[in-house]
Amino acid sequence: MIRTILTDDHKIFMDGLDKLLTVYGGFEVIGKFNDGRSLLNKIDALNPDLLIIDIEMPILGGLEVVKRIRTRNKTTKILVLTMHEEWGYSQEASTAGANGLVNKSTDADLIVEIIHYICEGKNQFPKIPKQRDQSALLSGRELEIIQMLSKGHSNESISNELFISALTVKTHRRNIQKKLSADNSLQMIRIAFEKGLI
Amino acid sequence: MRYKIKEESNWIETPARELNLLSIAPGKYNLNFQFSVDHNTWIAATAIPFQISPPWWSTWYFRITTALALALVGLLLYRGGIKQYRKRNEYLGLINEQQKKLLNAEIEATERERSRIAKELHDGIGTDLASIKFIAEQLNKKTETQEATTIQNQLQRAITDIRGIVYGLAPPGISKYGLSAGLQNYIAKLNEHGLIHIKFDFLGTEVTDTHLNTTIFRIIQELVSNSTRHAKSKNISIHINVFPDYLNIVYTDDGIGFDPALITPGLGLSNIQSRVDSLNGNLDFESGKNGTAYSIDIPLKK
Numbered sequence: 001m002i003r004t005i006l007t008d009d010h011k012i013f014m015d016g017l018d019k020l021l022t023v024y025g026g027f028e029v030i031g032k033f034n035d036g037r038s039l040l041n042k043i044d045a046l047n048p049d050l051l052i053i054d055i056e057m058p059i060l061g062g063l064e065v066v067k068r069i070r071t072r073n074k075t076t077k078i079l080v081l082t083m084h085e086e087w088g089y090s091q092e093a094s095t096a097g098a099n100g101l102v103n104k105s106t107d108a109d110l111i112v113e114i115i116h117y118i119c120e121g122k123n124q125f126p127k128i129p130k131q132r133d134q135s136a137l138l139s140g141r142e143l144e145i146i147q148m149l150s151k152g153h154s155n156e157s158i159s160n161e162l163f164i165s166a167l168t169v170k171t172h173r174r175n176i177q178k179k180l181s182a183d184n185s186l187q188m189i190r191i192a193f194e195k196g197l198i
Numbered sequence: 199m200r201y202k203i204k205e206e207s208n209w210i211e212t213p214a215r216e217l218n219l220l221s222i223a224p225g226k227y228n229l230n231f232q233f234s235v236d237h238n239t240w241i242a243a244t245a246i247p248f249q250i251s252p253p254w255w256s257t258w259y260f261r262i263t264t265a266l267a268l269a270l271v272g273l274l275l276y277r278g279g280i281k282q283y284r285k286r287n288e289y290l291g292l293i294n295e296q297q298k299k300l301l302n303a304e305i306e307a308t309e310r311e312r313s314r315i316a317k318e319l320h321d322g323i324g325t326d327l328a329s330i331k332f333i334a335e336q337l338n339k340k341t342e343t344q345e346a347t348t349i350q351n352q353l354q355r356a357i358t359d360i361r362g363i364v365y366g367l368a369p370p371g372i373s374k375y376g377l378s379a380g381l382q383n384y385i386a387k388l389n390e391h392g393l394i395h396i397k398f399d400f401l402g403t404e405v406t407d408t409h410l411n412t413t414i415f416r417i418i419q420e421l422v423s424n425s426t427r428h429a430k431s432k433n434i435s436i437h438i439n440v441f442p443d444y445l446n447i448v449y450t451d452d453g454i455g456f457d458p459a460l461i462t463p464g465l466g467l468s469n470i471q472s473r474v475d476s477l478n479g480n481l482d483f484e485s486g487k488n489g490t491a492y493s494i495d496i497p498l499k500k
Contacts, residue, residue, distance in 0.1 A: 013332075020336060056321050083320050086371035087379070088375040088379060105328045105357045105361075107335065108336070109335075139437060141399070141435070164450060164488055165484045165490075167482055167491045168484075172448065174446075175439045179401075
């Protein structure tokens, strides 16, 4: 039996989850709390195998609670169950010391699967998309434009070939020039060349 | 007797013994007399030099004084005018500032209310539905009836709908994680449907000003709505460059475009314009055979 504590300020949800775990079997719910503070007061005494906790709660939010638990308890597996879908929460939960995060609207089968996975000692977070490279100097479109400019294309011909409006070409040119710290088009192309962009 | 008052003039003959010289222009003169009894031989008398002073209004010192006085008055009027002009501009500027403040306050109030509704939908009803779905799933497992499956599926649809509403109401993560992260979330959600494809480029450092981010998010939301609803676009590109002092958004779609002269209020362009104004930004757009393009510059606080 996996000795489990549930913490969520949403009673209906916690009851549903309780029933769900009972139906699936293998879990013993030894405590239910409505806020982080009361959980923190009791968790050491109860010493559960598994904690399933919500993020948005009054008094003390779930992520802060996880952080505090982890300062003294490294063994209890912690699954964050939240309505939030933003990738940032996944990262935060992981940093706080949780073993996994799953969305509340996920199918029950999958939630239980993830719980077992975590209890085996593995971590499970939603796939965080590859961080986009924001440090690149020029975007793909900007590169296309500077390359065409270097081949002597006019704004009009770039506009026609790339199916973009004159305003778009003009704005991209201005942005490229600013990013390359060039005073004029000629200098812009020369710097782009020196930087190996064309 | 004949006389002349200037050497170069012709002699003027007169039978009179008295001379009345009227309306002579100011200047120096020399009065010459000659007398004759037979109009043939003339005997000259001693010339009398005299001077007619110019009237006071045409003296040089009067003219200069007047010119100076006029210049002074002009200068005073001019400076007064400029002052007044400046005051007027200051006043207009104040009104503008005041309007911007009002606009910003209005935007902030709307955003607060939207976040509140979103939070309640998300944390309240969303969680309720998720819990009911748990129960439906258990019911489905036990009974395996068509009805139980239908309940489960419809609950799932309701949850997805609510999530969509929440995403529209409160920019997810935009205040917590920044403009790029928030927009990425939002765009990923829109791309999921497959009805439209949005390409997103973001170059430069993350922007973390909540008010700015929320306003920019609303602008982009409105633009996307224009592209999909009115212009029937399939592809959109959102291209953001963050410079130290401002950021630029190039937004383009491949829709049918619109005639800028025939902008209807429903197009939401005035909404976009006023949001750009509230950030002291600048909006340019062009609509034609290559869809519609917008270029928006927003100054950044240093």
